[in-house]
Amino acid sequence: MVNTYKYKNVTWVDMQNPTREEARELMQKYDIHPVAAEELILPTTRSKVDRYQDFVYLVLHFPAWKHSHRNTNQEIDFIIGKNFIVTARYDTIDPLHKFSKMFEVNSVLDHNGLIGEHAGYMFYYMMREIYHSIADELESVRDSLDDIEKRTFSGEEREMVFELSNTARELLIFKHATAFHKEILESFGTASIKLFGPDYAHYMEATMSEYTKVGKAIQGLTESLHELRETNNSLLETKQNKVMMTLTGITFITAILGIIVGIFEVNFKDAPIIGMPHDFWILSGVITALGIFFTAILAHKKWL
Numbered sequence: 001m002v003n004t005y006k007y008k009n010v011t012w013v014d015m016q017n018p019t020r021e022e023a024r025e026l027m028q029k030y031d032i033h034p035v036a037a038e039e040l041i042l043p044t045t046r047s048k049v050d051r052y053q054d055f056v057y058l059v060l061h062f063p064a065w066k067h068s069h070r071n072t073n074q075e076i077d078f079i080i081g082k083n084f085i086v087t088a089r090y091d092t093i094d095p096l097h098k099f100s101k102m103f104e105v106n107s108v109l110d111h112n113g114l115i116g117e118h119a120g121y122m123f124y125y126m127m128r129e130i131y132h133s134i135a136d137e138l139e140s141v142r143d144s145l146d147d148i149e150k151r152t153f154s155g156e157e158r159e160m161v162f163e164l165s166n167t168a169r170e171l172l173i174f175k176h177a178t179a180f181h182k183e184i185l186e187s188f189g190t191a192s193i194k195l196f197g198p199d200y201a202h203y204m205e206a207t208m209s210e211y212t213k214v215g216k217a218i219q220g221l222t223e224s225l226h227e228l229r230e231t232n233n234s235l236l237e238t239k240q241n242k243v244m245m246t247l248t249g250i251t252f253i254t255a256i257l258g259i260i261v262g263i264f265e266v267n268f269k270d271a272p273i274i275g276m277p278h279d280f281w282i283l284s285g286v287i288t289a290l291g292i293f294f295t296a297i298l299a300h301k302k303w304l
Contacts, residue, residue, distance in 0.1 A: 005103045010119050014100060015040065015088045030055075030084055040088040043075045047180040049187040055081040056191045060184060062093070062130060063137065063177040072173045078123065080188075082195055085119040087126070095133035099126055120196040124203040131210040134174070138217045141170055145224055152228065157236040164229050171225060174218050181211050253295060257287050 002022055005012040013030075015022060018040050027037035036050065036057045050057040058078040074093055079086035087096060144167050152160050189204035 003100065005100065007103065007122075009083050009117065010122055011084045012103065012119075012122060013084065013086045014096065015086065016092070017090055018088050026086060030079075030081065030086070032079060032086075036079060040077055040079075040086075043090045044077075047184050049184050049191070051191045055079055056188055056195065058184060058188055060181060061177050063134065063174045064091075073177050080119050080123055080195070082118055085122050085126075093130075095130045096126070098133075099129045118196050120192055120200050120203065124207055127207050128210050131214050134178075134214050135217060138174065138214070138221060141167060141174075141221055144170075145221065145228060148232075149228055152232045152235065157232050157239060160232050161236070164225065164232060168225055168229075171218060171222050175222070178211070178214060178218070182208070182215075185211060253291060257291055261287065 001016045002018070003014045005014070013026065015026070018026075020041055023037045023040050026032055026040070027034060031054065033052050036052065036055075039057070039059075044059055046059070047061055048059050056079075058080070060076055060078070062074050062076065064072055064074045074091050075089065076093060076096070077086075077088040079088075089096065144163070148160050148163050148167065151163075185204070185208055189201070189208070192200050192204060
C-alpha cells in the first residue's frame with residue numbers, strides 16, 4: 001500500500017509492505033538506485049546509513065507500541081532526497097499514522113512554513129513525533145514502576161518479582177531498539193550538509209536532542225528499576241528470614257515438648273505424676289505451661 005502526500009515543494013511517499021512493483025515504480029519516478037529500491041521490499045535486522053549521490057538511505061528500528069502491537073520491534077526505512085522523502089514500513093507505526101493525519105489537515109505544516117522548503121524539515125518533524133511518542137510510552141513504564149513501588153511496600157514483594165521482570169523486559173526492548181540511533185543520526189547529519197546545506201545543522205541538533213531525552217529517560221528508568229529490584233529483594237529476603245525464624249522457633253518448641261511427652265511414655269517404675277489422680281490433666285497442664293513459657297521467650301526475642 002502506497003500513500004502519497006504533497007506539501008509545497010516536498011512529496012512524502014509512505015509505503016506499507018511495499019511490493020516489488022511498487023519499489024520499481026518508485027525507483028523510476030524518483031531516480032532511486034536499484035539497490036536501495038530492492039532493500040525496501042523486505043525488513044532488515046540492523047540499522048544503517050547508505051549515502052547515494054542524490055539521496056540518503058536510512059534504516060532505523062523503534063520499540064513497538066505495546067498497546068497496539070505484539071511485536072517488540074518495528075522498522076522504518078527512510079529515503080531522503082532534496083524534495084522528497086520515502087518511508088517504508090512493515091507494520092502500522094502509530095506516530096507515523098498520526099503524522100499523516102496532521103499532514104492531511106496541514107495543521108502542523110501551516111504552523112511552520114519551513115517544512116515546505118526541502119525534505120530535511122519533514123524528516124525532523126517525523127522524528128520528533130516518533131520520539132515524543134516513545135517518551136509517552138516511557139511515561140507508561142514510569143507509572144508501572146510507581147505502582148510496583150507502592151505494592152512493594154504494601155507487602156506484595158513476592159508478586160512484584162514478576163512485575164519487575166516484565167518491566168525490565170520492556171525497558172530492554174526500548175534500549176535495544178534505540179541503541180544505534182545516535183550513530184545513525186550523526187552519519188545522516190554529515191550527509192545532510194550536502195543535501196540541505198549547513199543551515200540544516202540546527203535541525204539535526206534538535207533531532208539529536210529529542211533522541212538524547214529518550215535515551216536519558218530509558219537510563220533513568222533502568223536505574224530506578226535496579227534500585228527498586230534491590231529493595232524488593234531485600235524486603236523479600238527479610239520476610240523469608242522471618243518465616244524461617246518462626247518455623248525454627250515452632251520446631252524448637254514442639255521438639256522440647258515432644259521429648260517431655262516421650263519421657264512419660266516410657267514405662268518407668270517410679271515415674272512421677274503417672275498413676276496419680278488426674279495425671280492426664282496434670283501432665284497436659286505442665287506441657288501447656290511449658291509451651292506458653294517457651295513461646296513467650298521466643299516472642300520476646302522476636303523469633304515468632
